[in-house]
Amino acid sequence: MQIAQRMRPLQANVFADMDRAKFLARSLGKPIVDLSLGSSDLPTPPHVLEAIAAALPDPTTHGYCLFSGTQGFRQAAARWYTDKFGVAVNPETEVLLLIGSQEGTAHLPLAILNPGDFALLMDPGYPSHAGGVYLANGQIYPMPLNPEDGFLPRFEDIPPAVLEQSRLMVLSYPHNPTTATASLAFWQTAVAFCQRHNLVLAHDFPYADLTFTGQPAVSALQADPDKTCTVEFFTMSKSYNMGGFRVGYAIGNAELITALRQVKASVDFNQYPGIQRGAIAALTGPQDTVHHMIDTFRQRRDAAVAALDRIGWAVPVPEATMYIWAPLPEPWGDRSREFCLRLVERTGVALAPGIGFGKAGEGYVRLALVHPPEVLEDAIAHMASFLT
Ligand SMILES: Cc1ncc(COP(=O)(O)O)c(C=O)c1O
Incomplete structure (x- = not known):
């Protein structure tokens, strides 16, 4: 074998x-x-569990769930995002339900990289970012994060030959594991860099709410409101303690969302509609x-x-x-x-x-x-x- x-x-x-x-x-x-x-x-909040429990005996939740079946979730996610970050989102073309955000970040390289293309990843970083690049037969260029730079990458240190072959940059702030955060000015620099070098910017954003400053973290899409090159990944695992339910979503550039949806269409039939109803209750209910x-x-x-x-x-x-x-x-x-x-x-x-x-x-x-x-x-x- x-x-x-x-x-x-x-x-x-x-x-x-x-x-x-x-x-x-x-x-x-x-x-x-x-x-x-x-x-x-x-x-997990009780009203979320109640929404899931109420869905269980409903036979309309028992079959395969196609893309059209995820519309209610996409609308709730788009509204939640716009209310929090002030950037308009089209729920039909710019939102995609995921079976956890890890599923999305790990599948994304399949939609973007040709074999041998480079992805620029954070070092240290979340292990599934690298896993997705390996599965897509891509190469990894690790961008070292140092305490003296606030654990932010130095884009100017990326060798030109690597940059030429790079198609994807993955960032994630607030950052696991270093706990570093990134400002809007940093995101504006990152977006401009990715635009200049024709890179997709993927922002893994599970700790959007989990800051101790009284403000949510900055969203990469606030620096790219026209969604020229950016896709951002959200999870229900952290803000709503739903890690075991496996539900997340991507918001971003419509072409990237379509490509990721096409990868997923070969792999899964979306999360169980009852869990989607729980996630909708979480996003639209009391916070x-x-x-x-x-x-x-x-x-x-x-x-x-x-x-x-x-x-x-x-x-x-x-x-x-x-x-x-x-x-x-x-x-x-x-x-x-x-x-x-x-x-x-x-x-x-x-x-x-x-x-x-x-x-x-x-x-x-x-x-x-x-x-x-x-x-x-x-x-x-x-x-x-x-x-x-
Ligand atoms: C950076 C990062 N991405 C993704 C995940 C996993 O999120 P999910 O449960 O939505 O797959 C985690 C979980 O710790 C994480 O820290």
Whole structure:
């Protein structure tokens, strides 16, 4: 049997090593505090669950759902976007329902890249961005993100020969894992750069709401309101705690939306209509649970940063996302994988090693704030005993 060569880069994975280490520690009876995954522990809002439950016995939700069947969702998403970001959106041509935003960002390269074309990705970055490029037989040019640049890429450092062969740039702010945010001025520069070099700009935007500044994050489409080259990816997983329901959407350039829809038409029949009804209820209903979610993560961030400070581990205070991006203390320096494997083995506390997000992520670990403050404080106390 032959397994395609394009699968090779998908086979070695630091996070799979972490999964094995967690499994082993658990099977030896160690309780695990898992801070390695950004899967929210908060409940899906009750009115969303009620909409899904009400749909279950309705036989019109039981069959395949074609594109025309997603119109109600597309309209709700377009309205939500325009109310929040002030850019007009045509729900018929500029919105596409997705089975989670990861599905969309991973399928997008199939719609854009010819074999051998380059995609410009963030390093560190979300692993499925690279996965999608590998599946499309594309090449990756990692744009290193450094703290001295606020974890924003330096477009001027991309070699001209790579740029010539590049068709896609993927950005994502607020950023997982570094927690960095991007200003409108940054997005205007990014859009102008992509226009100049004939690149598609994909913005993965799951933490649109999850900022601690009192304002939503900036949308890339605010810098490209005519949607000349930009497509933006949204999820219900974070703002509405619906990660398990697998629902997201893309908004952007109509040609890109059509191409992505054509890829998906070969692959799936859209998300279950009952879940779409839940997502519509989330987007159009009361938003108090979103504010509660933001307050919850702010409290957790403050508790975790203070607890880390108490054990002598200084970390930057994140302005967004559900993570802390912590530079490893000496002597661990550039051994994030080993640090995380040993830590879970000895203490049961699981973190995500920075190297799993790319070469430039080495030297860091990511803590996901997916437990209440007292659990985070307890885990950090265990980390202190490991460090000493
Ligand atoms: C940058 C980024 N993109 C996508 C996702 C996954 O989103 P979804 O659940 O919509 O697939 C995550 C989840 O943590 C993420 O951090």
